[in-house]
Amino acid sequence: MNIMVFIKQVPDTETKIKIADDGKSIVEDGINWIVSPYDEFAIEEAVKTKENLGGEVTVVSMGPSRAESALRTALAMGCDKAILLEDAAFEGADAYSTAKALAKVIEKHNPDLIFFGKQGVGNDNTQVGQLVAEMVGIGHIGTCIKLEIDGDTIRGEREIEGGRETIETKLPAIVTAQRGLNEPRYPNLRGIMKAKKKPLEKLTPADLGLNADEVGLAGAKTVYVSLELPPARQAGKKIEVEPEVAAKEIVEFLKNEAKVL
Amino acid sequence: MILVFADQRDGNLKKASKEAISEGKRLGSALSLPLGVVVLGKGAGSVVDEIKKYGADKVFVSETPDAYSPDLYAEGVAKVAKENGAKIVVFPGTSMCVDFAPRVSAKLEAGLVTDITATEVKDGKLIVRKPVYSGKAIATVEFKSDIAMVTLRPNVFELAESEGAGEVVEFSVEGEAKAKAVKVEMKEAGKVELTEATIIVSGGRGVKGPEYFQNELQQLADLLGAAVGASRAAVDAGWIDHSHQVGQTGKVVSPKVYMAFGISGAIQHLAGMGTSQYIIAVNKDPDAPIFNVASLGVVADLFKVVPALIEEIKKAKA
Ligand SMILES: Cc1cc2nc3c(=O)[nH]c(=O)nc-3n(C[C@H](O)[C@H](O)[C@H](O)COP(=O)(O)OP(=O)(O)OC[C@H]3O[C@@H](n4cnc5c(N)ncnc54)[C@H](O)[C@@H]3O)c2cc1C
Numbered sequence: 033m034n035i036m037v038f039i040k041q042v043p044d045t046e047t048k049i050k051i052a053d054d055g056k057s058i059v060e061d062g063i064n065w066i067v068s069p070y071d072e073f074a075i076e077e078a079v080k081t082k083e084n085l086g087g088e089v090t091v092v093s094m095g096p097s098r099a100e101s102a103l104r105t106a107l108a109m110g111c112d113k114a115i116l117l118e119d120a121a122f123e124g125a126d127a128y129s130t131a132k133a134l135a136k137v138i139e140k141h142n143p144d145l146i147f148f149g150k151q152g153v154g155n156d157n158t159q160v161g162q163l164v165a166e167m168v169g170i171g172h173i174g175t176c177i178k179l180e181i182d183g184d185t186i187r188g189e190r191e192i193e194g195g196r197e198t199i200e201t202k203l204p205a206i207v208t209a210q211r212g213l214n215e216p217r218y219p220n221l222r223g224i225m226k227a228k229k230k231p232l233e234k235l236t237p238a239d240l241g242l243n244a245d246e247v248g249l250a251g252a253k254t255v256y257v258s259l260e261l262p263p264a265r266q267a268g269k270k271i272e273v274e275p276e277v278a279a280k281e282i283v284e285f286l287k288n289e290a291k292v293l
Numbered sequence: 294m295i296l297v298f299a300d301q302r303d304g305n306l307k308k309a310s311k312e313a314i315s316e317g318k319r320l321g322s323a324l325s326l327p328l329g330v331v332v333l334g335k336g337a338g339s340v341v342d343e344i345k346k347y348g349a350d351k352v353f354v355s356e357t358p359d360a361y362s363p364d365l366y367a368e369g370v371a372k373v374a375k376e377n378g379a380k381i382v383v384f385p386g387t388s389m390c391v392d393f394a395p396r397v398s399a400k401l402e403a404g405l406v407t408d409i410t411a412t413e414v415k416d417g418k419l420i421v422r423k424p425v426y427s428g429k430a431i432a433t434v435e436f437k438s439d440i441a442m443v444t445l446r447p448n449v450f451e452l453a454e455s456e457g458a459g460e461v462v463e464f465s466v467e468g469e470a471k472a473k474a475v476k477v478e479m480k481e482a483g484k485v486e487l488t489e490a491t492i493i494v495s496g497g498r499g500v501k502g503p504e505y506f507q508n509e510l511q512q513l514a515d516l517l518g519a520a521v522g523a524s525r526a527a528v529d530a531g532w533i534d535h536s537h538q539v540g541q542t543g544k545v546v547s548p549k550v551y552m553a554f555g556i557s558g559a560i561q562h563l564a565g566m567g568t569s570q571y572i573i574a575v576n577k578d579p580d581a582p583i584f585n586v587a588s589l590g591v592v593a594d595l596f597k598v599v600p601a602l603i604e605e606i607k608k609a610k611a
Contacts, residue, residue, distance in 0.1 A: 045541060045561055049429040058430070069542060127395070128404060153541060154426055158407050159395035162363065166399035171472030172363060174392040177535075187475070191536050192388045193307070193486045195479035197361065201472035211542045212535050253404030253438040262424070262431050265567070268588035272579070278591045279601035282573060283609050285589045290550045290571045292492055292517070293609055 033087035036143035037078040037111065038134055038160070039071035040152040041095050041102035049261070056256045067102045070149025072109075072216035073209035077179060078147045079110035080214060085181065087144075088112045092137055094122055094130060100232065107227035108219030114232040121237050124249025127155075131163035133247050136240035138168050143204060145186070150175045150208040161208035171201030177212035294351075295321045296329045296379035298370055298394075299344055300387045302361075302477075304336030306343050308489045309385030309447040314347040316412065316450045317383045318457070323414040326380060327351065328457055331373045333366055333466060335359050341461055348455035351377075353462050361389060361477075362470035367396035369466035374401055379440060381419055386444040387488075394444055403440035408545070410449050410568065419443075427541050427564030447488045448547040449568065485520040487537065492550045493566070495522030495539060496532075499555015499576065499595055503532040509599050510554065516606050522546065522566075524556045540565035554595045558583025575599075 043049075043063045050059040067075070078089045091106040093099045094117035103114040117133055125133070138146060148161035165172035173179070173188035177196075180187045184203040189196050190210070219227070237247050245251060271281055286293040297317035299310040314330055321328040327350040332340060337354050344352050353373045358365045366389075374382055374397070382397065384390035386408055398405035410431075411422040419441045425432045487493065494514040496506055506521065514521045522539040523532070539546055541564040551569035556562060558574070558581055566572070567586065574587035575595045584590040591598060 043426070045427060045564075047426070047429075049426050051430065056432075058426070126404065128398065131395075131399070155432075156408060156423075156425060156427075158391050159398070159405060162392065162395035163399050166364070166367065166396040173472065174363065175388070190388070190392075192477070193488065194481045194484065195477065197474045197478070198476040199361075199363075199472050200475045205472070253398075253402070254406055254434050254436055256432050257420070257435050258433045259425070260431050260433075262428065262567075265586040267585050267590065270579075270584055270587070270590035270592065272592040275593055275597035275601045276605075278575075278593050278598050279605040282589065282591065282598075282602055283605045285571075285573065286517075286550065286606075287609065289588070292550055293606070 033081065033085050033145060034141070034143045035078045035082055035087055035089045035145050036092060036138065036141060037074050037089060037106065037147040038092050039075065039102055039106055039149065040068045040093060041065050041099040042068045042152055042154045045069070045153060051259050051261065056259050058259065065098060065101065067105050068149050068152045070151055070153070070209055070211070073211060073213045074147035074149045075106045075109050075111065076214045076216040077207070077209055081145065081181065090115060090141065090143070092134065093117070094125070094133055103232060104227045105219060107230045108223040109217055110223065113230055116232060116234050118234050119236040121244040122248045124252065125247065126252035126254045127157040127159040127163060128253040129247050129251035131160050131167055132251055133237070133240060133242060134160065135164045135167035136242060138164065140240065145203055146206045148206060148208045150210045161206050165206040170204050170206060172206040172208065173199045173201060174208050175210040176207050177210050179207060179213065294329045294377045294379050295324070295326050295381045295383065296331060296374050296377065297383045298390060299330050299332040299340065300385050300389050301332055301334070301336055301340045304339040306340040307385060307387055309387050309445070311347055311452050312447065312450040313383050313385040313445055314344060314349065315453040316445060318348040318453065318455050320381055320412060320414065320419070324417065329353060329373070329377055329379070331370055333369050334361065345457065345459040346454050348457040350458040351460045351462055353464060355464050355466050357466045358470060358473070360474045362473035363393040363396055364471045365466055365468055366393045367400060368468055370397045371400035373464070374440070382440065382442045384444040386447050390444055394442065398442050401440050402438060403442045404436045404438045405442040406434045407444045408446050409443050410446050424568070427561065428567040446545065446547060485518060487520045487522060487544050488546055490520035490546070490548050492517045492519035492552070493522045493546055493548045494519045494552050495524070495556060496527055496554050497524035497556030498526035498530070500527060500532070506533045509603070513599060513603055516603065516610070524562050553583055554599065556583055557581050558586065
């Protein structure tokens with residue numbers, strides 16, 4: 033099976049955010065870059081599927097050259113080869129123009145099964161996998177927590193409000209991974225050593241048959257006009273009293289302040 | 294036209310859908326555009342009257358397809374949007390809409406901003422705000438496409454009933470579903486849904502085991518008509534199902550009151566509940582970071598406070 037997994041490099045979730053001088057991006061100095069947590073589930077599922085059904089896994093990312101290290105992590109986890117979409121023209125992309133470029137990679141390589149994380153933490157768009165599915169014209173299973181492959185039929189469970197639903201579709205298809213799908217493996221030393229020798233190809237918009245104005249900021253449908261720190265939340269009253277008194281205070285608060293009792 | 298998609302399953306209109314229709318109406322007033330609401334799938338017909346209460350000028354109804362299909366639902370909404378010249382398409386941020394709204398955006402070649410918490414109309418254009426980096430920053434976003442699409446964070450936008458022409462237009466969604474729901478299992482029917490709850494009673498590692506979730510915290514939640522939430526530590530320990538997890542890798546919630554019992558307040562947890570209107574925290578560690586955001590902080594042993602609180606609420610309700 034020809035499997036493809038798309039990943040994004042994002043700031044570590046512990047990162048303290050500082051707004052850059054342009055007022056619409058973050059200061060990138062000193063940030064610890066990681067594979068977006070949901071993408072780890074996607075990588076794991078891709079590698080597991082290969083281990084069960086045979087085939088090859090290609091891991092793909094769009095980003096600056098530092099994103100190479102995210103790809104090497106995926107290779108160390110068991111992916112076989114990597115593609116990096118790296119070009120100044122890709123910068124400033126939104127979900128739409130990202131999907132536009134990634135869809136071309138799929139059209140070029142015709143994978144049977146494609147994985148995404150359900151969202152890249154940071155911009156938290158929750159869109160790219162589904163956008164690509166629509167652009168390529170195939171089915172998708174979103175925020176998948178359990179996956180079954182039976183010939184060319186795949187079924188995935190997803191959480192809905194108050195329950196679960198099972199979505200069925202045919203290969204080729206896209207699955208976006210949610211926490212619960214699996215336990216991602218840690219890359220071990222042997223994997224990391226092997227990853228260094230695995231092939232990593234770089235592609236530009238031209239390689240994908242796209243004009244520079246279709247990708248990145250030029251091809252985006254939405255644009256950040258500003259980025260601000262949220263107003264600091266004010267800590268309110270803090271009490272250290274007997275449990276019975278505390279209980280009374282909470283009830284008073286629910287009644288008089290929050291007005292929910 | 295402002296077009297709102299109303300998420301319903303088997304004739305149950307989600308509260309988040311009513312919020313989306315209310316917001317659609319407000320945008321319609323600001324831009325002098327009529328409000329259309331589209332509702333699809335089994336049970337669609339039975340929610341039309343409820344939709345009308347929130348000021349719909351037109352309600353586009355289709356009982357097809359009979360099961361949820363991301364591609365067919367997208368087909369249906371895109372068709373209505375195109376035929377009626379929709380300028381803005383609004384979705385509630387439900388699990389269904391988060392799943393298929395991007396497909397509509399691809400079909401309409403329209404920008405989509407998800408999980409928004411505020412809107413503004415400036416020079417006849419929609420500008421929206423959304424929390425990013427787990428709520429550590431707020432982005433203001435503009436659209437470069439002719440059509441603007443958004444999904445709304447549930448429980449943030451106010452409900453408002455109003456008047457509208459209320460014309461009903463039936464249509465059908467045709468085509469073959471590439472993907473579709475073949476099974477739906479409701480596990481917690483009748484329980485308050487986390488993302489829609491007004492009050493959330495949440496437990497963390499301090500709760501020390503599954504029993505406390507099932508007994509005391511559930512009892513407290515039932516008394517308050519609240520939903521039960523949890524930190525990742527409690528979920529990872531296997532004390533409660535992942536569907537209850539609040540935070541960056543769990544659910545994002547915006548209740549009126551969030552009650553945190555034995556939760557330290559890690560950044561990834563705050564990411565999921567930082568937009569709660571009021572936060573009440575009970576923690577025995579006076580330096581727990583949750584106290585930095587708590588409207589009411591109680592430094593105490595939760596195992597002593599919760600039973601007392603249950604008694605106090607019973608008294609208050611008697
Ligand atoms: C990528 C990533 C994603 C994450 N996503 C999430 C997420 O979605 N949601 C989430 O919650 N976390 C998430 N985390 C984990 C997060 O960093 C914390 O580890 C977690 O929130 C801690 O849970 P806790 O507060 O219940 O446990 P702890 O941090 O262990 O805190 C327990 C608290 O209980 C208090 N306590 C103990 N006993 C009592 C008692 N008897 N009475 C009163 N108080 C008591 C203690 O003082 C302490 O403050 C994520 C982490 C990472 C790296």
